[in-house]
Amino acid sequence: MSLVPTPSQTVGPFYGYALPFPGGAEVAPVGHPDLITVHGYVYDGAGQPVPDALLETWQPAPDGSRGGAPGSMRRDPVTGRIVGRDGVTFTGFGRIATDADGHYAVRTLPPGGVPYLCVLVFARGLLHHLYTRAYLRAEEDALLSAVPAERRGTLLAVEERPGTYRFDIRLQGPGETVFLDFG
Amino acid sequence: MTHVAAPLPDGLSQEQMDAEVAKVQAGTDGAVHPPRGFPPYRSSTLRHPRQPLIPVRDPEAVELSGPAFGLTDVTALDRDLTRQHAGEPLGERITVTGRVTDRQGRPIRRQLVELWQANASGRYAHQLDQHPAPLDPNFTGFGRCLTDDEGRYSFTTIKPGAYPWRNHVNAWRPAHLHFSLFGTAFTQRLVTQMYFPGDPLFAHDPVLQSVTDPAARARLVAAYDHGLSVPEWSLGYRWDIVLDGPSATLFEEDR
Ligand SMILES: [Fe+3]
Numbered sequence: 001m002s003l004v005p006t007p008s009q010t011v012g013p014f015y016g017y018a019l020p021f022p023g024g025a026e027v028a029p030v031g032h033p034d035l036i037t038v039h040g041y042v043y044d045g046a047g048q049p050v051p052d053a054l055l056e057t058w059q060p061a062p063d064g065s066r067g068g069a070p071g072s073m074r075r076d077p078v079t080g081r082i083v084g085r086d087g088v089t090f091t092g093f094g095r096i097a098t099d100a101d102g103h104y105a106v107r108t109l110p111p112g113g114v115p116y117l118c119v120l121v122f123a124r125g126l127l128h129h130l131y132t133r134a135y136l137r138a139e140e141d142a143l144l145s146a147v148p149a150e151r152r153g154t155l156l157a158v159e160e161r162p163g164t165y166r167f168d169i170r171l172q173g174p175g176e177t178v179f180l181d182f183g
Numbered sequence: 184m185t186h187v188a189a190p191l192p193d194g195l196s197q198e199q200m201d202a203e204v205a206k207v208q209a210g211t212d213g214a215v216h217p218p219r220g221f222p223p224y225r226s227s228t229l230r231h232p233r234q235p236l237i238p239v240r241d242p243e244a245v246e247l248s249g250p251a252f253g254l255t256d257v258t259a260l261d262r263d264l265t266r267q268h269a270g271e272p273l274g275e276r277i278t279v280t281g282r283v284t285d286r287q288g289r290p291i292r293r294q295l296v297e298l299w300q301a302n303a304s305g306r307y308a309h310q311l312d313q314h315p316a317p318l319d320p321n322f323t324g325f326g327r328c329l330t331d332d333e334g335r336y337s338f339t340t341i342k343p344g345a346y347p348w349r350n351h352v353n354a355w356r357p358a359h360l361h362f363s364l365f366g367t368a369f370t371q372r373l374v375t376q377m378y379f380p381g382d383p384l385f386a387h388d389p390v391l392q393s394v395t396d397p398a399a400r401a402r403l404v405a406a407y408d409h410g411l412s413v414p415e416w417s418l419g420y421r422w423d424i425v426l427d428g429p430s431a432t433l434f435e436e437d438r
Contacts, residue, residue, distance in 0.1 A: 001288040005427035006402055007394040008216045009376040010224075012361065014307040018299035018325040019363060045229035058369045060245055070253025080258045080267075093250035111245070118246050118369055125226030127217040127393050129374060131246065142241045151234070171230050181236035182246060182370040182428055 008129065011122040013052055016097060020054070021073050023084030024095035027057065027108035030087040034062065038117060038134055038157060038165045039105035042098050044125075045172030049102025053123040055169075057094035057106055057134075064112035068092050115139040116155075121169060131180040134167040147178050154178050195351040197387055208395045215427070217393035224389045225350050247431040249369040252295040252329060262328040264298070264340040272322035274303025274341030276417040279405065283334045283364060283424045285371065290334025291426060297363040298338050300324045305344030305358075314346050339417065345384055357384035357391065368430035377422050378404045 011019075028035045038057075042050040060066045071089045073082045085091070096104045111117060115137040121130040133143065134157045144152055154177045157165035169177050195203070204223045211218070219231035239246070265272050279298075283291040301307045301324065304316035308323050322341065330336050343358045359376040366372065378391065385391055385400075394400045402425075411419020 003284060003286050003288055003425045004399070004402065005215050005286060006373065006375055006424045007399050008373060009361075009390060009394075009403070010226075011363075011374045014301075014309040014312055015299060015361065016311075017307075017309055017323065018361075019297060045233075048229075050230070056372070058245065058248075058250060060248075066245060066248035068249065068251035070251050071255050072250065072252065073256040075256070075258055075261075077258075080260050086255070091250060114245055116245070120369065120372060122374055123230055125224070125228075125230035126219060127221055127224065127227060127231075127390075128219050129372065130219070130232065131370075142243075143237070143239055146239075147237055172233055176232055176234050178234070179232050179236050180246075181238045182244070183238060183240065 008127060010124060010127050011054060013124040015054060016052075020095060020097045021082040021084070025104070025106045026085060027090070027092065027094045027106060029090055032109060034109050035107055036110055036136075036163045036165065037105055037107050038167055039103065040166050040168040041102045042104065042121070042123075042169045043102065043171065047173065049098070050123055050171065051098055051100045051102055053098045053102070053104075053121060055094075055096045055098070055104050056120040056122075057096075057108070058118040058120070059092050059108065059111040059116075060113055061090050061092055062109050062112045066092075110136065115141070119169070121171070123171075126171075130171070131182065132169065132177050133180070134165070136165055143180070151178050197351065197353050200351045200354070200389065201387060204389055204392045208392065211395040213396040213399070215396070215399050217395070221389065221393040224393055246369040247429060249365060249367060249371070252293070252365065254329075256295065257327050257329050262326055262338050264322070264324060264326045264338065267323055268321040270321040272302065272319050272341050274322075276339070277342050277420060278337065278339050278411060278413070278417050279360065279377070279420045279422060280335065280337040280411065281421050281423040283330050283336060283426065285366060285426050285430065290332070291330055291364075291366050291371075292332050292334060293329050294365045294367070296328050296330060296336040298326045298340070298360055300340065300360045301343040301346055303341050303344050305346030316344065316346070342379065350389060355384050355387065357382040357388050362424070364424060364426060366426040366428065366430065368428065370428035371426040371430060372428075373424070373426055375424075376403060379420070380404055380407055
């Protein structure tokens with residue numbers, strides 16, 4: 001059986017009270033000694049910051065497992081509201097809305113077995129989300145080899161200081177980020 | 184009080200916009216998804232890549248797996264958007280249900296479905312929504328549920344109102360529910376919108392019309408199902424969702 005997929009539509013401007021959740025950027029368990037920070041700005045084709053983008057990140061656990069874990073959105077049993085993560089489980093999933101200056105930051109653990117975090121971009125104006133990867137090491141792999149050399153740098157996060165990586169996303173124009181198609 | 188809107192930067196009339204949409208659609212084939220750049224949707228102009236996407240056909244790709252959700256993430260009440268405040272929200276109470284499957288028709292089990300929407304007057308509970316329609320103190324407009332073992336989801340909510348937006352002069356969005364879905368892989372992720380059957384605004388909405396194939400557009404419109412309506416209580420709509428994209432298991436079978 002082959003079914004025809006449901007079309008994508010934009011996330012629009014008003015997801016802010018619905019999709020982001022407390023602790024969405026805190027993928028690493030609280031106080032973990034191996035914590036890394038990946039942060040940057042999202043820019044549009046005019047070089048302006050995008051203040052209403054929603055990013056999601058996905059990655060293997062440090063041991064390389066890719067099963068994820070429930071518990072990304074722990075809720076208050078009395079009010080039902082999402083109160084954040086449980087503080088100990090590594091779920092591999094992050095969700096971060098950009099700030100008024102187009103900035104985001106995610107605190108996580110190094111991915112096991114691969115050198116990258118998977119990054120998904122939603123925004124008003126984007127009718128279909130975009131996939132990219134933030135490589136923490138310039139380790140050759142199938143994707144980096146397939147990308148023209150002059151665009152490869154857009155996939156490489158820059159280690160600003162130990163444990164802090166800068167990864168900007170340019171939706172369009174000079175230095176446009178490489179976006180991916182999984183077919 | 185008369186409401187006077189600020190002038191639009193792009194003063195295109197609806198007729199001119201409809202003509203622009205028709206012209207762009209005439210140059211496209213029957214694609215399932217909207218193009219990322221669709222000029223009639225003005226916000227897309229500076230926000231989509233112009234370089235081709237790079238294909239990834241790597242069976243080891245991390246994106247072929249995805250996050251997991253569970254009972255600790257959702258409460259049973261999260262699926263009822265009419266029960267989040269002390270009083271009943273204003274509007275027409277509805278239930279919306281359907282199945283989530285992959286392209287092979289296999290149910291997407293125990294994955295997260297999120298829904299957000301405007302209230303019955305067409306206003307979002309969002310600071311930046313300045314449409315001068317009343318907020319409803321008994322309605323926030325956000326719900327979540329996990330699919331069951333057959334891939335079914337279900338929400339109780341109210342029918343949202345149409346609302347204006349500043350894409351062109353007299354631009355109005357047809358009533359819609361925003362949906363966010365997780366499949367078994369990150370590649371199956373979907374954010375989309377569900378519409379209500381027979382809405383006269385369909386033809387005038389560049390967001391819906393960005394899906395250029397009429398058959399594909401029809402898949403965004405729920406069916407009214409009288410069998411799902413509950414006497415003295417609510418009207419029922421059915422909307423099934425098919426997630427695109429490979430997963431780790433699909434990848435094996437496709438190749
Ligand atoms: Fe909307």
